[in-house]
Amino acid sequence: MTSARLFPRRRFLQGLGVAAGVGALTPGLLAGCSSGDDSSAGGSPNEVRISNWPLYIDRDTVPDFERQTGIRAVYTEDIDDNRTFYERVEPNLAAGKSIDRDLVTPTNWMAVRMRDAGYLQRLPAELIPNAKHLNPDIQMPWDPAGEWMLPWTSGITGIAYNRDAAGRDIGSFRDLLDPAFRGRIGMLTEMRDTVGLALLAVGRDPQSVSFDDAAPAFDLLTQAKEQGQIAEFTGNEYPDKLASGRFAACMAWSGDVAQMSLENPAIRFVIPEEGGLLYSDVMCIPAFGANTATAAAWINYVYDPVVAARxxxxxxYISPVAGVREVLAGMGGETARLADSPLMFPDPAALSRLRVFRALSEGDEARFDQRFALITGE
Incomplete structure (x- = not known):
C-alpha cells in the first residue's frame, strides 16, 4: 500500500463518522529513530505501540481492545510510504536499537526485506490462537507458515474504468492500449503495480520474473507512453480523475473502487483478463526491545471474526479472516450488502488469477526502479 490509497477511503470513513484520529491515536513519528537513546526501547510492559497506514481501521477497535485486554494501545498512523518508512527506521535497526514500536504494518515485500536484514522477530504463534481463523485461500508466498508476518488486510491491483466515459466495458490490459482512449489512460507511480500488470499482459509471471525477463513489459509501457496513450502516472490523484471522466480507465486498487462505486455505479473494477496482482499489508514485530506479548495480543484480537468484520x-479491503462475510451478512442494512462484494470476497476463480510480485533484492529493486523511472520521467 502507499499513500495513494488515502483519499477515497477518507471520504468513505468520514461518511461513517470515522475521523482521521481513530480511537487512541497519538501524534508523532518514530521518535526513537532519531535520538539514539534506547532508554524506552521496551516501552511500558502493558502497552502496545503500533504503526499503521492512515485511515486503515474503524473507530471502535482500538478502544475496545483496551477495554477487553487492559493493554494500552498507542496507535499511530505514521506509515505513509514503504520506502520512507524504511528510511526512517533502518538506521536504528541497523545499529541494534529500538524503533519504539511493538508492531508495524508494511507491505509484504518491505516486510520481507526487513526480515532478511534481521530487523524482525519471529511471531509467538502460541500467543496468537485466533490465527486459526485465517482464510486458507489468502496467498502468503512471502511467508507461507506465518512465522514472521501475518496479514492485516489485502487488496487487488487491477483496472478501474468509468463506464460513462469509456462508452463500453473494459476487461483487459490490452483495452488500455486502444487508440480510442489515447490520452485518457492512467497508470500508477508504484513500480510493482504498473510493471506487474504489464508483465502479466506480456505473459510473464511477476512471482518469478528476472530483470531481463521483464524487458517486454518495460517496452510495452515505453511504447504506450511515447504514443500518448498514457495521460499520467498517478498516485492519489486517480480516483478524482476517474470519477470526472478525465480518465476513461486506469490502474487502480480494489478497496478504493469498492468505495467509489457506492457513490457512482458507473465506476467499475475488473481483474484484467491477463491477471491481476494481490498485495497484503502485514503485521510484524520489529527487532530490539519490542513488547512481543502485547503485539501478539493485538494480532490475536483483530483476528476475531467479529472484530475483523468491523x-x-x-x-x-479483503479481510484475511474467515467468517467475516457471514458476520457482515448478519449485521443487516447497508453493511450486510458488503458481504456480496466480489472485491472484498473474491471467489476461488478470481484468486487463481492473481499473482504476487516477487521480493526483490536491493540490487534488483534499484534496476527495476531505474528502468521504470525512465518511462515515468520521475
Whole structure:
C-alpha cells in the first residue's frame, strides 16, 4: 500500500463518522529513530505501540481492545510510504536499537526485506490462537507458515474504468492500449503495480520474473507512453480523475473502487483478463526491545471474526479472516450488502488469477526502479 490509497477511503470513513484520529491515536513519528537513546526501547510492559497506514481501521477497535485486554494501545498512523518508512527506521535497526514500536504494518515485500536484514522477530504463534481463523485461500508466498508476518488486510491491483466515459466495458490490459482512449489512460507511480500488470499482459509471471525477463513489459509501457496513450502516472490523484471522466480507465486498487462505486455505479473494477496482482499489508514485530506479548495480543484480537468484520466494513479491503462475510451478512442494512462484494470476497476463480510480485533484492529493486523511472520521467 502507499499513500495513494488515502483519499477515497477518507471520504468513505468520514461518511461513517470515522475521523482521521481513530480511537487512541497519538501524534508523532518514530521518535526513537532519531535520538539514539534506547532508554524506552521496551516501552511500558502493558502497552502496545503500533504503526499503521492512515485511515486503515474503524473507530471502535482500538478502544475496545483496551477495554477487553487492559493493554494500552498507542496507535499511530505514521506509515505513509514503504520506502520512507524504511528510511526512517533502518538506521536504528541497523545499529541494534529500538524503533519504539511493538508492531508495524508494511507491505509484504518491505516486510520481507526487513526480515532478511534481521530487523524482525519471529511471531509467538502460541500467543496468537485466533490465527486459526485465517482464510486458507489468502496467498502468503512471502511467508507461507506465518512465522514472521501475518496479514492485516489485502487488496487487488487491477483496472478501474468509468463506464460513462469509456462508452463500453473494459476487461483487459490490452483495452488500455486502444487508440480510442489515447490520452485518457492512467497508470500508477508504484513500480510493482504498473510493471506487474504489464508483465502479466506480456505473459510473464511477476512471482518469478528476472530483470531481463521483464524487458517486454518495460517496452510495452515505453511504447504506450511515447504514443500518448498514457495521460499520467498517478498516485492519489486517480480516483478524482476517474470519477470526472478525465480518465476513461486506469490502474487502480480494489478497496478504493469498492468505495467509489457506492457513490457512482458507473465506476467499475475488473481483474484484467491477463491477471491481476494481490498485495497484503502485514503485521510484524520489529527487532530490539519490542513488547512481543502485547503485539501478539493485538494480532490475536483483530483476528476475531467479529472484530475483523468491523474493520473490513470500514476499509472495504479483503479481510484475511474467515467468517467475516457471514458476520457482515448478519449485521443487516447497508453493511450486510458488503458481504456480496466480489472485491472484498473474491471467489476461488478470481484468486487463481492473481499473482504476487516477487521480493526483490536491493540490487534488483534499484534496476527495476531505474528502468521504470525512465518511462515515468520521475
Amino acid at each position: 474493520i473490513a466494513a470500514a476499509i472495504n
